[in-house]
Amino acid sequence: MELLGLVTTPPGSFLNMKKEPFQSLADLKGVKMWSLPGLASDTLAATGAVVSPGPAVRMYEVISGGVVDAFCCINFESLEVFNVTQYVGAATEVPGHLFAPAFAVFVRNDVMASISPEDQAKIREVSGEKLARYGSFGDPAEAAARQRAIDKGVPIVPASDAFVKELETAFEPVRGSWYAAVDKLGIDGKAALAYYLEQQKAIKAGN
Template identity: 35%
Template sequence: MLTGVAAGLIALAGTVSAETLRLSNWLPPSHPIVKDVMVPWKAAVEEATEGRVTVQILDAPLGPPHAHYDLAANGVADVTFSAQAYTPGRFKTAMLAELPFLGDSAEAVSVAYWQVFEERLAAAGEYAGVKVLGVFTHGPGHAFAKGRDLSSLDGIAGAKLRVGGGMANDVATALGAVPVQSPSSKAYELISGGVVDGILFPFESVTFFRLDGLLDQGFEVPGGLYNTSFFFVMNERRWNRLSEADQAAIDSVSGEALSRLAGKAWDEADAAGRSALEGQVELHVATEEQMEGLHQMLDPVIDAKLDEIATSGIDAKAALEDMKARIAAESE
């Protein structure tokens, strides 16, 4: 009996000593970032640390999406994720991953982004108070509309398009559209109510937010009109309290591994989204002539963004060339 009690006390001690990280989540459980990225990452952390560290994905967020960086930095939550564009001007280097024409694969862009972040962008010091666990992007963004002919660029000019901010806002403006900044969760309401004519979105988001029954035209741009960058971070003090062994274990399933996991999830979701639109949305793929027109309108935006990134102390042009080369290598 004493042996059994001792064994129970040892098991209890092991349970009590386990570290639990609270992850604040602001997306529905069915969203690819949650079910295909956060949930697998949680399982990977727990396996890599042999159960010494567990992750609790909270049922309700501890604040709005734009507050999630500060929630981690201030220790309100242990782990958070969000889009850098939700806090304009704060994360200048993230714009490198949001530029037009970067690539057709979220996995390739995300992996290249992490590598360039680690070697070049982190030096800008934009992520104070946190341990950066990963950075990644969603799939390439395209234009979609209701009741407008998107077979030519003229169909975009003058259209009111919902955007999430960041690069998408600048792209919409450069194309002659009127950007309407709003959370993605409001997209259905805005389009069904006629407040906007369309949206800039990746394929996945069109179907996830049930817009396939509202939109009837799409304009697909090879390489994408834009990407949206995301961060995944942990409170720095909380990170420092972990043992070196557990830090190494978490690192082994984060960083490039996490960026690749997220990119793959987006690519699979985009492929499913694109297939779901067949027969419902008339999709126009940009021609060579249209691509030339897009470059004329968007290359100045790219140059302006590179100048802005450079104010963070980064050689922005070298970083972009490095990232393009890594994307090409990943895409082979």
């Protein structure tokens, strides 16, 4: 397999159905929370929340039915798409955010080999970082949706420094599990994550 590119959507935050924004692990303990399944739900469970994971298409049913008290990891534009903005009482944004769905574009080696060298070169010209940067088309729409939520009276507050430190500590076992998993593949997980964060900072700085 050849990885042609990786694209992420705008990230999501903690969304409380009550008017009080989450500002500590104590606030999250025992809270029934919807999230996407997989890494998002595993990570949230480490905070003490009672996570009810499910696909995005089931989000409205779960949230509108009062099955949960809060939800997480969906960006503001998606809240509009899935018609659940009206259930947001308050949002807490964590620096770097909590979760962003990632989509990888692969091609099988035998399929790529069946394509002419000229066309292979053209495919690769629009792949890699160029393909990843195409994913930024969602950023303006996300910013507009976030502003509409503010205009509707949704308080959006940053996580306090103390809350961020609590989250970092709570998430460490999840991070450690990932390090162990990729170590078996011959990958230095800590170095890979450090490189990713460095690149993220560089892109934000316009480099």
